[in-house]
Amino acid sequence: MAHDLLILAGDGIGPEVMGEVKKVVGWFNANGMDFAVEEDLVGGCAYDAHGQAVSDATMDKALKADAVLLGAVGGPKWDKVPYEVRPEAGLLRLRKDLELFANLRPAKCFDALADFSSLKRELVEGLDILIVRELTGGVYFGEPKEIRDLGNGQKRAIDTQVYDTYEIDRIASVAFELARVRDNRVCSMEKRNVMRSGVLWHDVVEEVHKARYSDVQLNHMLADAGGMQLVRRPKQFDVIVTDNLFGDMLSDVAAMLTGSLGMLPSASLGAPDAATGRRKALYEPVHGSAPDIAGKGLANPIACILSFAMALRYSFEAGEAADRLERAVEQVLAQGVRTADLIGPEGGAPASTVQMGDAIVAALEGNAR
DSSP states (O other), rough: OOOEEEEESSSSHHHHHHHHHHHHHHHHHTTTTOOEEEEEEHHHHHHHHHHSSSOOHHHHHHHSEEEEEEEEOOGGGGSOGGGGHHHHHHHHHHHHTTOOOOOEEEEOGGGGGGGGGOOOHHHHOOOOEEEEEEEEEEEEEEEEEEEEEEETTEEEEEEEEOOOHHHHHHHHHHHHHHHHHSSEEEEEOOTTTTOOOHHHHHHHHHHHHHHHHHTTTEEEHHHHHHHHHHHHHGGGEEEEEEOHHHHHHHHHHHHHHHHOOGOOEEEEEEOOOOTTTTEEEEEEEOOOHHHTTTTOOOOOOOHHHHHHHHHHHSSSOOOOHHEEEHHHHHHHHTTOOGGGGGGGGTOOOOOOOOHHHHHHHHHHHHOOO
């Protein structure tokens, strides 16, 4: 059965890293899978072409696709465009219109890169945690959201933290389901000691656990303590579930445990379709568009390639293929192939973006024989 994959390479280094992903997709197509790939524009390049960060026609393709793979958006070229059509508005519309409420941010430390972490090797070697962040609620979207003029030179800024029961229920359910196929442990993080939304978060997660997932080990932790524990003893965690704001911060903390943003994929998932069970999904590397190195062949494509591995796992029910791709990445790193962001104090000539992609495809081919 053909799988419809929409590729939105975006801006900056997006087209470069996506070029290597397309090689990987091509390899899987030549080895028994069937991906029907369509490409379109999002971000600054879409603004240049259409005056919008993402067009209605592109959104229609995204809604019909089995999965969307995004490179990166933005850059200083578009700093002066109107706020509502800034490159990042394209990403926000994709998340909103696809109703993507669950953001999955894995933090996995490959053994070959353990010394690149800001923590000691023994703290991160073998690290494999998953942060499940609620993506469409909370303080980023709550109303009122405004700056009020109080007079006398004073202003008041207001952001509102809002969560309904169903929003907490559905993100907790995703975390528990994912834990069942990992190490069967979930840690829920909030600030119930000072925030009423945290009290509701804690109580709903407890209720969901007791009603449907009592086989999964659950514990709770205040989010600030969770940040401390991530840098103190990160391997104590398996799956962390948290709200939009804390998830944004904690996932960035976890990102640095692995040594480079160039290694970190992510997935954003919607609710299962009532008829097919499939979720709308967007996959993207955590890194940005890095305009300072765009076009220089310096970008690390691994985060984007691992984002495709997440698509194999979560959208295409191809867990074995995802494992194969992740093993190929690990093998290449163990062989000492490094892009510029992975060159340590000992130095050495870095591999280019294209060379890293070619090495991963070669590892896939070699392991398939």
